[in-house]
Amino acid sequence: xxxxxxxxxxxxxxxxxxxxxxxxxxxxxxxxxxxxxxxxxxxxxxxxxxxxxxxxxxxxxxxxxxxxxxxxxxxxxxxxxxxxxxxxxxxxxxxxxxxxx
Numbered sequence: 001x002x003x004x005x006x007x008x009x010x011x012x013x014x015x016x017x018x019x020x021x022x023x024x025x026x027x028x029x030x031x032x033x034x035x036x037x038x039x040x041x042x043x044x045x046x047x048x049x050x051x052x053x054x055x056x057x058x059x060x061x062x063x064x065x066x067x068x069x070x071x072x073x074x075x076x077x078x079x080x081x082x083x084x085x086x087x088x089x090x091x092x093x094x095x096x097x098x099x100x101x
Contacts, residue, residue, distance in 0.1 A: 030094030
């Protein structure tokens, strides 16, 4: 099975399939199913109400990951996915973990 990516998440969001988007977020951000569903719903709501500008902001996560700035990563995760507290800390740690293999 192919490894899931944020591209898979974005495809599910664009189809309006929050359930599938949530399933993709679980391993990508290390979230439990309930937190992933809330995060996917938050993202979908923002993407639909703000539009392309929001998607551009979300794509900034790749740049933030490359720079390694936890503060910037955290801000984008809060803004894009509505994460806070333990789920936010888990997502940051998951994203900063070196790839397996």
